[in-house]
Amino acid sequence: MVKDDNMKDIEDSKIEDEHEDEHEDEEEHDEEEEHEEEEEEEHEDEEGGENKNKTKDKDNNTNDEKKKSKRRPRAEGDNQLPVARIKRIMKSDKDVKLISSDAVMLVTKSTEMFLQYLVKEASKSCGTKKKTLQYKDLASTIKDVENLDFLSEIIPEKVSI
Amino acid sequence: MSESQDLPGAIVNRIIKASLPEGVLCAKESRLAIAKAAKVWIHYLTAASIDFSQHSGRSTVSPKDVLQAIEEIDFEIFKPQLEEYLAVLKSEKEKEKERDKEKEKEKEKEREREKEKDKDNNKDDTKSKDENKSSKKSSSSKDEK
Numbered sequence: 001m002v003k004d005d006n007m008k009d010i011e012d013s014k015i016e017d018e019h020e021d022e023h024e025d026e027e028e029h030d031e032e033e034e035h036e037e038e039e040e041e042e043h044e045d046e047e048g049g050e051n052k053n054k055t056k057d058k059d060n061n062t063n064d065e066k067k068k069s070k071r072r073p074r075a076e077g078d079n080q081l082p083v084a085r086i087k088r089i090m091k092s093d094k095d096v097k098l099i100s101s102d103a104v105m106l107v108t109k110s111t112e113m114f115l116q117y118l119v120k121e122a123s124k125s126c127g128t129k130k131k132t133l134q135y136k137d138l139a140s141t142i143k144d145v146e147n148l149d150f151l152s153e154i155i156p157e158k159v160s161i
Numbered sequence: 162m163s164e165s166q167d168l169p170g171a172i173v174n175r176i177i178k179a180s181l182p183e184g185v186l187c188a189k190e191s192r193l194a195i196a197k198a199a200k201v202w203i204h205y206l207t208a209a210s211i212d213f214s215q216h217s218g219r220s221t222v223s224p225k226d227v228l229q230a231i232e233e234i235d236f237e238i239f240k241p242q243l244e245e246y247l248a249v250l251k252s253e254k255e256k257e258k259e260r261d262k263e264k265e266k267e268k269e270k271e272r273e274r275e276k277e278k279d280k281d282n283n284k285d286d287t288k289s290k291d292e293n294k295s296s297k298k299s300s301s302s303k304d305e306k
Binding site (some may be wrong): 012048051078080081082085088089090091093095096097098099100102103106107109110112113114115116117118119120122123126130131132134135137138139142146147150151154155 | 163165166169172173175176177180181182184185186187188190191193194197198199200201202203204205206207208210211215220221222224225226227228231234235236238239243244246247251252289
């Protein structure tokens with residue numbers, strides 16, 4: 001009798017495991033949705049904060065630091081951009097069928113790196129004298145740097161007639 | 162639809178600010194352009210990754226496809242950091258699995274303990290009942306006296 005009970009327990013646990021596997025995707029999706037909602041709320045908050053802080057730059061800096069320290073502990077894999085949003089953008093491609101969650105995380109991370117790369121390249125071309133990164137700096141960078149060529153139609157150089 | 166597929170402006174702005182040298186600002190025009198560029202980047206990288214997954218006959222885009230795609234689109238400078246990041250992700254997942262296993266073990270142990278406790282309690286109950294009976298008997302015997 002005891003053995004039978006044990007066997008049943010094991011079988012039950014196996015069934016539970018399978019069950020969990022089936023629902024894992026859905027749960028993940030839900031979590032991401034929640035995460036995104038949070039991000040959106042923060043987004044609004046930050047926008048409001050920015051408008052207020054346009055008059056007070058010092059406040060803006062201190063607020064940013066506070067927000068970063070708050071964000072750190074729950075940021076999954078230390079991503080700044082919302083993973084769910086990236087996934088949605090990826091899924092808008094008609095050819096896409098399934099994407100592994102790690103692949104989404106990689107794309108998210110690479111997007112962050114791409115942003116940093118683009119801004120750094122552009123700030124090189126705007127020189128040391130200027131204090132603002134202008135559109136024309138960005139456009140000329142994209143034209144000059146070889147691997148940014150795929151953006152040449154999205155961010156074209158302005159042409160004066 | 163287009164709004165829900167845009168990247169959150171505040172976060173993009175923060176990354177731009179962090180990447181610029183100190184004291185350099187970013188024109189609103191360039192900020193919009195950079196956000197748009199990031200979106201196009203995601204589409205571009207996704208399309209390249211899908212090509213690789215289709216070539217190897219899979220319907221799921223895997224991390225490996227993304228890494229290959231990064232190389233394909235001339236951004237191999239990102240590869241080392243991304244590989245490192247992927248390794249960290251995997252190790253974190255393994256840690257989580259180990260934690261889950263440990264939790265399950267602890268739960269099983271607790272169950273066993275509870276069972277043992279129940280048994281002990283039952284024994285105690287019978288003992289106490291016996292004691293009660295004996296005490297009653299003794300008391301009754303005292304009464305008789």
